[in-house]
Amino acid sequence: MTTTRLTVGQALVRFLAAQRTERDGVMHRLIEGCFGIFGHGNVAGIGQALLEAATLPGAPGGMPYYQARNEQAMVHAATGFARTRNRMSTLACTSSIGPGATNMVTGAALATINRLPVLLLPGDVFATRVSDPVLQQLELPHSGDVSVNDAFRPVSRFFDRVWRPEQLPAALLAAVRVLTDPAETGAVTLALPQDVQAQAWDWPDELFRERVWHVPRTPPEQAALARVAELIRSARRPLIVAGGGVLYSEATSALRDFARATGIPVAQTQAGKSSMRSDDPRCAGAIGATGTAAANELASMADVVIGVGTRWSDFTTASRTVFGDPGVRFASLNVASLDAVKQSGLALVADARAGLEALSAELARWSCDPDWTGRAASLSARWRDAVEAAYGARRAPLPAQAEVLGVVNEAAGDTGIVVNAAGSMPGDLHRLWRTGDPGTYHVEYGYSCMGYEIAGGLGVKMAAPGREVFVLVGDGSYLMMATELVTAVQEGIKLVVVCVDNHGFASIGNLSQSVGSQRFGTSYRFRGSSGQLDGGYLPVDLAANAASLGVDVLRAHTIDELRQALAKAVESDRVTLVHIETDPLADGAPDGGAWWDVPVAEVAALDSTRAARAAYEQEKARQRPYL
Numbered sequence: 040m041t042t043t044r045l046t047v048g049q050a051l052v053r054f055l056a057a058q059r060t061e062r063d064g065v066m067h068r069l070i071e072g073c074f075g076i077f078g079h080g081n082v083a084g085i086g087q088a089l090l091e092a093a094t095l096p097g098a099p100g101g102m103p104y105y106q107a108r109n110e111q112a113m114v115h116a117a118t119g120f121a122r123t124r125n126r127m128s129t130l131a132c133t134s135s136i137g138p139g140a141t142n143m144v145t146g147a148a149l150a151t152i153n154r155l156p157v158l159l160l161p162g163d164v165f166a167t168r169v170s171d172p173v174l175q176q177l178e179l180p181h182s183g184d185v186s187v188n189d190a191f192r193p194v195s196r197f198f199d200r201v202w203r204p205e206q207l208p209a210a211l212l213a214a215v216r217v218l219t220d221p222a223e224t225g226a227v228t229l230a231l232p233q234d235v236q237a238q239a240w241d242w243p244d245e246l247f248r249e250r251v252w253h254v255p256r257t258p259p260e261q262a263a264l265a266r267v268a269e270l271i272r273s274a275r276r277p278l279i280v281a282g283g284g285v286l287y288s289e290a291t292s293a294l295r296d297f298a299r300a301t302g303i304p305v306a307q308t309q310a311g312k313s314s315m316r317s318d319d320p321r322c323a324g325a326i327g328a329t330g331t332a333a334a335n336e337l338a339s340m341a342d343v344v345i346g347v348g349t350r351w352s353d354f355t356t357a358s359r360t361v362f363g364d365p366g367v368r369f370a371s372l373n374v375a376s377l378d379a380v381k382q383s384g385l386a387l388v389a390d391a392r393a394g395l396e397a398l399s400a401e402l403a404r405w406s407c408d409p410d411w412t413g414r415a416a417s418l419s420a421r422w423r424d425a426v427e428a429a430y431g432a433r434r435a436p437l438p439a440q441a442e443v444l445g446v447v448n449e450a451a452g453d454t455g456i457v458v459n460a461a462g463s464m465p466g467d468l469h470r471l472w473r474t475g476d477p478g479t480y481h482v483e484y485g486y487s488c489m490g491y492e493i494a495g496g497l498g499v500k501m502a503a504p505g506r507e508v509f510v511l512v513g514d515g516s517y518l519m520m521a522t523e524l525v526t527a528v529q530e531g532i533k534l535v536v537v538c539v540d541n542h543g544f545a546s547i548g549n550l551s552q553s554v555g556s557q558r559f560g561t562s563y564r565f566r567g568s569s570g571q572l573d574g575g576y577l578p579v580d581l582a583a584n585a586a587s588l589g590v591d592v593l594r595a596h597t598i599d600e601l602r603q604a605l606a607k608a609v610e611s612d613r614v615t616l617v618h619i620e621t622d623p624l625a626d627g628a629p630d631g632g633a634w635w636d637v638p639v640a641e642v643a644a645l646d647s648t649r650a651a652r653a654a655y656e657q658e659k660a661r662q663r664p665y666l
């Protein structure tokens with residue numbers, strides 16, 4: 040056995056550079072690069088290894104390095120990258136120890152919740168304990184081996200701490216297994232004590248050979264397939280709910296063919312939107328709390344609901360109220376058994392594409408009642424008219440948000456990718472946005488993390504440099520984390536950012552009002568004479584802020600100006616932010632009629648809260664356990 044003497048950091052980088060994924064005969068590099076912010080916890084270990092990998096001519100295990108501004112943001116960028124590549128490739132993220140590391144915890148949770156692979160490499164405290172972990176001593180009196188990095192455990196799908204060099208091969212192989220397993224994937228964290236990173240070891244060369252991880256298309260079990268086919272055949276009003284798994288499995292053609300052959304309408308979750316063109320007659324659009332009136336009405340009547348690649352989030356089921364038929368039954372095609380058994384459904388554990396193809400074969404020559412298919416098509420057509428009206432309304436003096444989305448939708452066309460995450464836009468986008476190509480709708484709504492938008496958009500563009508990427512960001516989200524605009528400028532990664540400024544949290548303001556809390560604390564105002572935050576609007580100039588970061592900025596005041604600004608931004612090869620002010624009290628999107636469980640105070644001195652509580656109790660009574 041030949042060996043090579045390298046540090047743990049150098050060995051790790053060389054190993055990562057040699058990992059490949061394969062599906063349907065197509066090979067990908069698993070880790071395409073490494074984001075990092077250096078501190079004493081990683082500068083001399085992983086940092087030195089990345090320096091060698093990036094700069095030594097012909098170095099084995101070359102690994103591009105990207106500098107980030109904020110550790111949370113770099114994890115978001117890696118997550119956006121992985122989603123755009125349908126989980127076949129991702130990026131690694133290295134941080135120092137302590138605050139740099141824990142800044143990544145939110146990013147880890149987001150990646151895990153969205154079932155997206157990212158590899159996190161936080162520095163950790165000395166394995167030897169000879170030196171104390173300066174600046175980062177948690178010092179629990181009852182436990183010597185807990186560091187702040189233990190906070191990654193519940194938000195990672197795999198966690199290991201490499202206390203000794205000999206552990207590294209096993210930790211790396213386990214890490215990559217989870218990253219490339221479609222049922223288990225999410226954040227994978229390898230915590231690296233700072234002394235161990237720099238320690239040398241004689242590694243077997245076998246560790247660094249190119250390794251191919253075959254991403255399976257797990258076929259369904261025959262008996263389960265027969266059970267689900269039987270259930271579908273018994274349906275009078277069947278409905279498909281398509282989730283993100285349809286996109287990750289590249290099953291969009293299989294979904295379209297299945298829907299065409301069977302006549303079953305298709306509703307879509309946030310992650311599943313763009314799994315079908317929105318002008319397809321079988322497409323009923325968004326379902327659930329942020330759904331369309333069409334899909335939600337179909338859901339209220341459906342007797343058999345077939346989930347494909349969905350984890351049935353609370354938004355999708357409208358807090359278990361959207362499926363209204365008293366005898367409704369579920370089937371769930373999912374690669375993860377955790378998700379396949381939800382809603383007491385018949386589980387069909389399989390890859391989405393393999394499962395849909397098998398179902399199509401099993402149900403050959405069967406189609407559902409044409410009246411039901413026709414009813415779905417006319418409800419969907421009516422909703423498309425409502426979108427047209429919302430996009431075309433012209434409010435004055437300030438435009439409504441829906442009008443802004445309409446113009447961005449037009450600029451994005453079939454191929455541009457829209458990126459968003461939190462605020463009032465995800466709901467409006469889910470209901471309104473017209474989708475063309477698969478994967479062009481990138482709304483992070485598993486965690487709905489403010490600050491994901493720009494960072495995630497950066498990762499999306501890195502993964503799809505040939506596509507125009509439109510980042511929609513609210514003023515609240517912008518203020519939380521606009522940092523990676525600097526990274527985009529530094530790397531010449533072109534984004535079109537549309538900053539929708541409504542002076543605060545329109546979404547939570549509306550929610551607050553609906554639960555009787557009177558928009559308390561949700562707009563950006565000075566403290567007024569009443570002693571409350573009800574004075575004039577804060578003079579925050581986000582356009583000037585973006586310009587100060589090196590971004591080209593265009594200010595639009597009307598919908599026509601927005602259209603012109605977007606045309607200019609698309610033409611430019613520089614990062615461009617278009618700023619537009621909208622009316623926080625008029626978002627202009629038609630209602631999809633669904634509910635969402637946000638508990639209201641059971642006792643209150645305020646009339647507004649008491650009235651909201653009464654309404655809440657009525658809605659709450661509609662909740663179903665689906666047992």
Ligand SMILES: Cc1ncc(C[n+]2csc(CCOP(=O)(O)OP(=O)(O)O)c2C)c(N)n1
Pocket residue numbers: 461462463464486487488489490512513514515516517541543544545546547
């Ligand atoms: C990190 C984080 N903190 C808090 C929230 C709760 N939250 C959801 S939307 C929102 C306000 C978003 O404001 P903005 O980006 O301006 O969008 P708008 O609501 O005005 O559309 C808040 C505070 C969140 N989703 N993420």
Ligand SMILES: [Mg+2]
Pocket residue numbers: 462513514515539540541542543544545
């Ligand atoms: Mg806002």
